[in-house]
Amino acid sequence: AQTVTQSQPEMSVQEAETVTLSCTYDTSESDYYLFWYKQPPSRQMILVIRQEAYKQQNATENRFSVNFQKAAKSFSLKISDSQLGDAAMYFCAIGGIQGAQKLVFGQGTRLTINP
């Protein structure tokens, strides 16, 4: 079974500063994918960034980057130059590449951006 844990229910950051959201996971799979999804008040689930477990290089998408530590089963999200539009719930998730293709989500972290 796969599990995902986000230990920070809430985080806040000043606009233009950097914030890191934590995520740890557990899986018995040797190959898998990790994701960060953003859910703004509109409740739409938006994929922010994806990391393939077999890739050592950390994924980056503009202001969003991850710190993937496979041995430690850690997958944190760094948001640089925070903007007001980044305010949302952020969910860490894991997905397998074989068999059932469900996503398993963490509990979420509510991010507030202070102007």
Next chain:
Amino acid sequence: DTAVSQTPKYLVTQMGNDKSIKCEQNLGHDTMYWYKQDSKKFLKIMFSYNNKELIINETVPNRFSPKSPDKAHLNLHINSLELGDSAVYFCASSQPEVPYEQYFGPGTRLTVT
């Protein structure tokens, strides 16, 4: 064009009623999913269909019955609604070759009174 659409977006109903939520995707995907997000924002898979065939059923009460008339549609029918069914229900779709790219619908907020 909307990739994954759900109707209705909001649904308020009384305990004991039967209701359906519809989902359609125009991405040509073979696999569709239903997720439930509870009041604490926790998201969990309910069902997955691949080409109209059920492949995941995560110990969901049998009051919930997914129906896939074709691979572009996956509807969720709920019988004898209970207060605890109140949640946001998300439909999603993906290609089997690329299961990690799941596209979510806008969600349906179900409130049972």
